[in-house]
Amino acid sequence: MAQGHGHGHGHGSAAAYAGSASGRHVRRLTVAAGLGLVTFVTQVVVGLTTSSLALLSDSAHVFTDVFGIFMALAAILVSRRARTRPDRTFGLYRSEVFAALFNAFLLFAVAGWVLYEAVDRLAEPPEVPGLPVTVVALVGLVMNVAAFLLLRSGAQESLNVRGAYLEVMADMLGSVGVLVSGLVTLIFGWRYADPVIGVAIGLFVLPRAFSLARQALRILLQHAPQRIDVESLTNDVRALPGVKDVHDVHVWTLTSGMEVISAHLTASGEADPAAVLQDAQALLAERYHLEHATLQVEPEDADGHCGNPNW
Template sequence: MGHGHGHGQLTQGSASGRHVGRLTVALVLAAAVMVVELVVALTTSSLALLSDAAHMLTDVLGLGMALTAILLARRSGPTYTRTFGLYRAEVLAALGNAVLLFGVAGYVLVEAVDRVTDPPAVPGLPVLLAATAGLVANVVAFLLLRSGAKESLNVRGAYLEVLADLLGSLGVLVSAVLTLTTGWRYADPIIGVAIGLFVLPRTFTLARRALRILFQHAPHGVDVRRISDELAALPGVVDVHDLHVWTLTSGMEVASAHLTVEADTEPADVLHAAQALLAGHTIEHATLQVEPRESARRCAELSW
């Protein structure tokens, strides 16, 4: 009977860990702009700017959670009580970001409905200046996080919040320009609603991806049936069972399987071939049990 692990090691760190510096810069920018926008929003009664400031608040909280999760996972490796370390903290942070965004979007929509009948007069110039500062900061943060969003769900959560705020800042700019040039009071609440509606579908996607990981579904884009067929086709393998493929955190796919082999098969050869096959499916960490037919009978007796 043989056991083996894939080529990678969990202690190498997740995809998020490579972007700590950029997340830190984005956090500082978001915090500074949030304070400016919040002060101006409260003094001018601008719902659009308040909406953008609220999104900036979720940026600050989201980026803070993302950084905390990465550092926590990095410093708390696998132990005998936490055999996978704390990498799932990153996924929980991403899910927390999604919940925050849902809450902010709902608040803006409710507030906008209350203002439809009597929209307040909003001075355009202070809103315009604050929105410009927010736009510049969001563009910088967007560029910093764009590459990391392709690798890490945690970074992607922060990236989506920055993207929503970038477009929100553009919307606030439009609202401020309309207010300055036409005096139309409905521009501000309408833009506020538009910002809230824009972020909802993207937030849903983020939450769904985080929940897929937490429920240990197969990674997106990984065909588990194909993997099973390919493992079964390896020389000497007569059966594949107890195959599980899941995501520990972004960039860290994990698998386990039992491979039943013929009596005259060399377990080490099957193990190495299976490891190489799984690595070709972006699964670098795998626990594989290579067993003869008589040992495989015990697996059939298990209730789950």
């Protein structure tokens, strides 16, 4: 009996990029980046005009957010234009994950800087002009809420979009903080409002940056997706009619929305390899939502099977 090989996937070559979750949100990312640019320019101009340290500090935060979104967009466009070729069997989809990881590092840096500045201001709080800070913070808040709503759905399915989403969320909280500090300064003249809120924002951002970095590293290290129990998956395939053994199982994520599996199946002597292959692919697609499956069906009496690799 000859060995059988099968490869199943839910998207054809003409729509290869459709499998990437990030690729479906380019327009929303572009709009979010535009809104961030408007916020950044407004804060810099008003901050320089009024010598407001609060606005200039927050504009630095906004700049990193806008830079992160543009980087996410660049990663998507690079992946989209770099069609699969003989020496790039998976294209450049991993560039999205590198962008998400770099965004996490940006979030760490910004959160650390905010905490450092907040502690410094607690020692000697600067005078912040209440009215211009309040007005500009309100404008920034509106822009950030709009960008936040645009990216919310994409953040659920794409790690790359999630990185941009977290940065917008952090900036939205920054706008709320600046707004509150401006109002408190305007009404009560309390100069400690800005550094106290800065500490709260920094502490909020840090654990989310850690989560994003951990997810990106899981993909880069080719860990199995968190939603999939590989042992249960292997047992389910092994329980299919005609399957005697399952080995050399690999499940990994190429980029958000593109999960891949490869495995070797040993079929019993009387089983039809084509039927075994079809049943296994159907199970993986329907129960585990793994539509890109490369399976090798080996006869029970095959010598060596997959060659007993030592890695």
